[in-house]
Amino acid sequence: MRVPLSWLREFVPIGTNVDELVERLTMSGIEVETIEYIGVFSPKVIVGQITTCTVSPKDPKVHILTVSTPEPITVVSAAPNVAHGSGRVAVALPGATIIDRSKPGFAVRDVVLATLYGVSSNGLLCSDAELGIGHDHSGIRFFGDDAQIGAPALSVVPIDPSWEADVVLHLSILPNIARCQSIIGVAHEVAAIFGLQVTDLRDDAGPSIQSGPLDPILDDAGNCRRFSVAEVSDVTVGPSPAWLQRRLILAGMQPKNNVVDASNYVMLEMGQPTHTYDATKLTNRVLSVGPSKSGEKLRTIISDEQAEPMVLPSGILTIRSGDDPVAIAGVMGGKETSVDAQTSEILIESANFDLITIRRSQKQTKLFSESSARFSRGVDPALTDRAIRRILAILRFNSPLLRVHSVGDSKNISLDDFSITLSVSQINTTLGTQWSLSEIETPLRRAGLRCKPGTAADTLDVWIPTSRGDIREACDLIEEVARLVGYDRIPETMPTDPIPQATMDRAIRVREKARDAMVRLGYQEIMTYTLSSREVETALFAAHGVPESWVALELLNPVTVERSIGRTSLLAGLLGTLGLNARHTNGCHLFELGLVIHPQSSPSGGVILPKEPVHLAMVTSGPLTAPSMHEPEPRRADIADVIETIREFAHLLHLDKIEFEPATAPPFQQGACGKIVREGQTFGYFGLIHPQVLGRFDLGGRMVAGAELRLDALLAHAKDHATFREIPRFPGIDIDIAIIVPEEMLAGTIVTTATAAGGDLVCGVEIFDVYRGAQIQAGQKAIALRLKLNARSRTMQMEEAIDLRQRVAAALRAELNAVVRE
Amino acid sequence: MLEKLQQYYSTAKTLLQNTANLADLESFYREHLAPSGKATNWKREIGKVPVEERRAFGQAVNEVTSELLAAFETRRDLLKLKDIAETIAAQATDVTLPGRPLRVGGFHPSTLAVREVSGVFQRMGFMPFESAHVELDRNNFEYLNMPPDHPARDMQDTFYFSEDILLRTHTSSGQIHAMRRFAPEPLRIVLPGLCYRHENITPRSEIQFHQVEGLLIGPNVRMSDLKGVLLQFARQMFGPNQQIRVRGSYFPFTEPSVEVDIRCTLCSGEGCRVCKHTGWLELLGAGMVHPAVLRFGGYDPEKVRGIAFGLGIERLILLRHGIDDIRYIFQNDLRFLRQFGE
Structure with missing residues (x-):
């Protein structure tokens, strides 16, 4: 809502301090988005002193001047009187808004740096007309010698309400202050804030608008709450008075003709939208309100002559004359019945509609107007008759002889206070x-x-x-x-109610520990969009084929296709991020912790709330540290880094019984993929990302290791605290065993077998070498194990250790068919 | 014999003085002073000299041995110092050279800001509470006093999965879940999380952002508590001299509704470009929970009142770090993320 202060001042005696007005409005909940200063009100229109004045070599009528502001600036002026007068002038600096005299009617323009007659002009010397303080445009304005150089020009001229210069406030209207979508509404607000009196509109002479022969027929549903009309003849259609046009322009509307302008003016002033019909074009002057019928058409006032009339959505509220719709109620009138230059008989509609109905009409017709902007937020139903009287008063400026023939006023609501x-x-x-x-x-x-x-x-x-x-x-x-x-x-106090019993969600706390753990393990956290695309999410299946079970929750109204479904994984976002960063950063070790959206099927087939499991995923690729003079080629990340990350992560979160098993799962490559298992339950997969998948993320030719875990499911098994284990106080013995086993034999199986065979004295089994090559038969591998032995309460004896080694070796031989190398 | 001893002594001393390092010294020790060394062997010679000379010779042997030992120790201390000096010389470093790169993990700036903000409220007894991102229309709108076609719905453009399933536009949807879980008990919770708006991604607008929302419900809750809690928050976040300014606003789920401003952190209230020369920065929206919302949540508005507030985390990040493009946040450019070094 644009509020010219000159208009506001008609209703409430506000002072001249704009800053205070803006501050108080802001504090009371009416946000002032911008303040438009026009003409002499602009703080960039200041008093200057002409110090030099030369005639332009290009045009003898043009002068090139130096003006002290007090900084000297160069100004080009074509005004005939520049060389005369006191030398104290009004200079509009770039950024000022002045009144534009080059256009017919009222218009404003912004002063900009300009090159005129080959000279760069840093300002503009203004006439009274450009300053908006008079009509004289024959030459520039001179001030007396007492005008202080550099002071705002406003400080040297006494403010006059007849000025065209103005200040316009642009208010942002929140739904609860719909009443401020009018000058009078704002005036009431200002009056309430400052304790001022509002000058009410005079209800000018003229008939009162009340129930009569033209009483409109309201709709059965009661969505039209009140409808007042007046039928008027001897109207002369022509341009509106200049002051009225100026106000419309300042408020952001374009003048059309006196009839349309009067309607718009009253809407801006009172907040009541109205519509005027050419009465002779109506089949029936008793209007009715009702839903549109299927297939009905209407050419709206904004549509082209040539364009096809719009097919009205069925059931939207319309104003009807006879059988025909003549307007979309509260939104827009029809062209066929609109006022034109020849019109002399009009019918004024001033109605009030249920705001929800108008909101739906807007949505369905995709038509928005100043009228619907007001009705869709609620308009005072007491205004309909008063608005007609106000329109009549304004029309009389052009049509002093107009006559009101007949009126009507139907309502289905009470106008009483409660x-x-x-x-x-x-x-x-x-x-x-x-x-x-x-x-x-x-x-x-x-x-x-x-x-x-x-x-x-x-x-x-x-x-x-x-x-x-x-x-x-x-x-x-x-x-x-x-x-x-x-x-x-209102004072500042602290709550006095006792703090309620803790409602801290354990899941939140443990999840944040998981985030900490990943950062401690050297990974950089990223956060990608919850919304993704089918293309990106299914790229993870590039090598394996999209499984039939894959489903995603799809938006009805995406902004772009890139953000059109709920993400089903975190790895896709991580790989995308890796792809972007790989262009400039060689080593990337990233993780994301967040929800994925897994749709649930509903028995009825409709959309139901999805599951939102929280996942943790990581990718690691390239050098583990930045190359440097100390280490020009640092080691590059591989699958072993991910394996150890998961192991250490489990340790930091007090997760026990975590095991790895070989697996085959997208997006990982065959033979370098594992699953994370705890007590037979799978919690995620890890491995090397398949090259075909990498190709989809601009990562071709790189090695990327990664993992994705069902974090919240996994963390349900996390213990709150670590379990303490006694630190051995007596020396133990490490003893090695070398075995040869078939290639398929898993290290995990060997460790499990060795641990079980060794019994209590074994406190760890470590594989420290795997060898394939010349001395070993093809299809076999040599594995070196280290048994870490400790008797805990005493020093471990070598004889015992050798016995144990024999026992473990025997078990590996018997259970795994391993060849033990002595 | 004595002569030979003297000769040995001077030879051994020369050898000792000629040791260049601790390793030489070590072999000298083995050759001369160790139990089977030459100096020790002279002791065995004592028995071989005539009895009358034995006492004097024995004394001479002892003197030679102990003098050699003393000379050895002096030499050892000297060589040790020399050795240390050499090590130090060898380890001299141009400290202006680059160090050895480390691999350090880091948090996303939104995580840091969410933790910081909700941390302040947690210390005031607000417990974290989370709820689903994909929500029913009624939890996101209707129960928050925004029935279908309510004008306030214009303020929040929404992503829909179906007519009644959407991506939450604010964490306020969690208010309903929390209230329904704990009513009629008092509540003091903080709701952090992602929210979504149907917008174009531009330097000023994003389709997702984090909110941290607070909700306090109880029999004695007052509007003044809201001001007290938020002043406390502003001071813990932005410094002990911070002030808050509370001005009228509108949210359908609170009545009264207010916006809370803090003194501009850049100009301390003098007025600058960031605060648009007002001296104040918009911090958050807040208010007293609307009775209709309390009723939807299962509370009796005659018996309890509530205060609620919510602030946008990314806006805070942009403000604090002087970032002018919100798109950095979810682009995850490592050159951006690594700047937050925490």
Whole structure:
């Protein structure tokens, strides 16, 4: 909503301090988005002193001047009087907005740096007309010698309400202050804030608009709450008066003709949208309101002559004359019945509609107008008749002889005030204040709400007029009081209620520990989008084929196809990120912890809430540290890094019984993939990413190891604390065994067998070498094991160790068919 | 004999003085001073000299041995010092050369900011609570006092999976879950998490962002508590002299609704480009829980009141680090992420 202050001042006697006005509006909940200063109000229009003046070599009528502001600037001027006068002038600096005299009617323009007649001009010397303080445009404005150089020009001229210069506030209108979508609405707000009186519109002479022969027929559903009309003849269609046109332009609307302009002017002023029909084009002047019928068409006022009329969505609220729709109720009128240059008989519609209905009409027709912007947020139903009277008053400027033939006014709602009882203690306990009854009553009265002492002591009955649709219950009134008294008057306290019994979710705490663990393990956390695309998510299956079971939750209204489904994995996002970073960073070791979206099938086939398991995924690729003079080619990450990361991660999270088993799963390559198992349950997969998958992520030719874990499922098994194990106090013995086993034999099996055979004295079995080559038969491998032995309560003896070694060797031979090398 | 001893002594001393390092010294020791060394062997000679000379010779042998030992120790200390000096000389380093690169993990800046913000509230007794990102329309809107076609829905463009399933537009949807789980008990929770808005991705707008929301419900909760808690928060986050400014606003789920500003962190309130010359920066939206929301949550608004507040984490990050493009946050360029070094 754009509010020219000259217009606002007609209704409320605001001062000249714009900053204070803006500050107070902001504090009370009306956000001022921008302030437009026009003409002399612009702080960039200042007093300057001409110091030098030379004639342009290119045009003898043009002068090139140096103007002290007090910094000297060069200005080019074609004004005939520059060489005369006191030399004190009004300079508009770049960024100032002045009134544009090169266009017919009212227009403004921004002053910019410009090259004129080959000279760079750093400002513009203004005429009265350009400053908006008079009509003289024959030459520039001179000030007296007492005008201070560099001061705003506004400080040297006495402010006059007849000026064209103005200040326009651009207000952002939140849904609860829909009433401020009008000048008078803002005036009431300003009055309430500053404790000022609002000057009401005079209800000019003319018939009252009341029930009559033209009473419209309201719709059965009651979505039209009130409908007033007036039929008027002897209207002359032509341009509106200049002041009216200027106000429309300042408020952001384009003047058309006096009839349309009057309707728009009243809408801006009072907040009541209206529509005028050419009465002779209506088949029936008794209008009705009802839903559109299937297939009905309407050419709207904004549509092209040539364009096909729009097919109305079925069931939207329309205004009808006879059998035909003549307007989309509250949104837009029809072209066929609109006012044109020849019109002299008009029918003015001033109605009130249910806001939800208008919102649906907007959505269905995709038409938005100044009218629907107001109806969709709620308009005071008391205004319909007054708006018609105001339009008539304005039309009389051009058409003094206009006559009102007939009127009508139908309504299905009450326009009576209703009351809410408010108690002083309720306000004070809610706000934490100690305000008195009168401190509470004053702002309410200023806001135009009638207050009467309630029946109980220290209570107030507050009467709510139809103009305050936002106030429905006591809490709304408490806000009104707090807002107008000022939130700064509420003290700061700490809550006195005891802290409730802890509701800390263990899952959150453990999950954050998991994030910490990954960072400790040297990985960089990333956060990608929860929304992904089918293409990216299924790229993980590039080598294995998309399984039939793969489903994703799909958006009905994506912004782009890249963000059109809920991600089903984290690895796709990680690989994408790796692909982006690989262009400039060689070694990337990344993890993400977050939810994935797994749709659930519903028995009825519709969409139901999905599962949102939290996953942890990691990728590691390239040098483990940055190359340097110390190590020009650091070791590069491989699958063993991921294996140890998972093992160490499990340790940091106090997860026991974690085992790895060979597996085949996308997006990992055959033979370099494993699964993470605990007590027979699989919690995720790891391995080397398949080259075909890497190709899809711009990572061709690289080695990338990664893993994705079902984190929340896994963490359910995490212990809260580590289990302490005694540190051996006596020396132990390490003893090695070398065996030859078939290639397929898993290290895990060997370790398990050795551990079981060794018994209590074995506190660890380590594989420290795997050898394939010349001395070993093809299809076989030599494995070197180290048994870490400790008797805990005494020093381990060598004889025992040798015995144990024999026992373990025998078991490996018997159970695994291993050849033990002596 | 004595002569030979003297000769040996001077030879051994010369040898000792000629040892160049600790290794030479070690072999000298083995050759001369060890139990089977030459100096020790002279002791065996004592028995071989005539009795009358034995006492004097014995004394001479002892003197020679102990003098050699003393000379050996002096030499050892000297060579040790020399050895240390050599090691030090060999280890001299140009300390302006680059160090050896380390591999250090790091958190995403959003994680750091979410933790910091919710940490402040946790210390005031607000416990973390989380709920689903994919939500029912009623939990995201209806139960928060936004029935279908409510004007406030214009304020939040929404991603829909079906007519009634959507991506939550705020963490406030979690308020309903928490209230329904704990009503009629008092509540003091903080709800951190991702939210989603149907927008184009531009330097100023993103389709996802983190919110941290707070909710306090109890029989004695007041608007002044909201101001107290938020002042406390502002001071812990932005410094002990911070001030807050509370101004009117509108959210359908709170009444009264307010915006809370802090003194501009860049200009300390003098007015600058960042605060658009107002001296204040918008920090968060807040208010007292609307009675309708309390009812939807299973509370009796006659018996309890609530305060709620919510702030956008990424906006805070941009502000704090002077970042002018929100797209950096979820682009995950390592050259960006590594700057946060925590």
